[in-house]
Structure formats: C-alpha cells, structure tokens
Amino acid sequence: MAEAQARALAPDLERRERLEYLADLLSELKTLAERERCEKLPALIAQSREEAIAESLKG
Numbered sequence: 833m834a835e836a837q838a839r840a841l842a843p844d845l846e847r848r849e850r851l852e853y854l855a856d857l858l859s860e861l862k863t864l865a866e867r868e869r870c871e872k873l874p875a876l877i878a879q880s881r882e883e884a885i886a887e888s889l890k891g
Contacts, residue, residue: 851888855881 858881865873 848888851884855884855888858884 858877862874862877862881865877
C-alpha cells in the first residue's frame, strides 16, 4: 500500500522539483538582466520566479 501511495505522489514531487529548478534558473536570469542594466526585464523575470515558487508550493 505504501508503495502505491509513493507512486501516486511521485508526479507531484517531480512537478515541484521542476518548478523549484525553474525558479532557480529564473533567479540566475534576473541577475544577468540586472548586470546588463535592463529596465523592465528583471521585474518581469522576478514575477515569473514568484509564480514558479507559488506553483511549486501548491499541493
């Protein structure tokens, strides 16, 4: 029974891990955009990162 539950939860865990990875990538992109002195891009990337984090926290 525990194995079946673990398999059922695996897609959610994988999704969360992918979204956390995406949030990390977006953080790096935001840093690059700031270094290049982009005006709007860092804020747009930050907004996307926040969404990725929020999605990763959903059950």
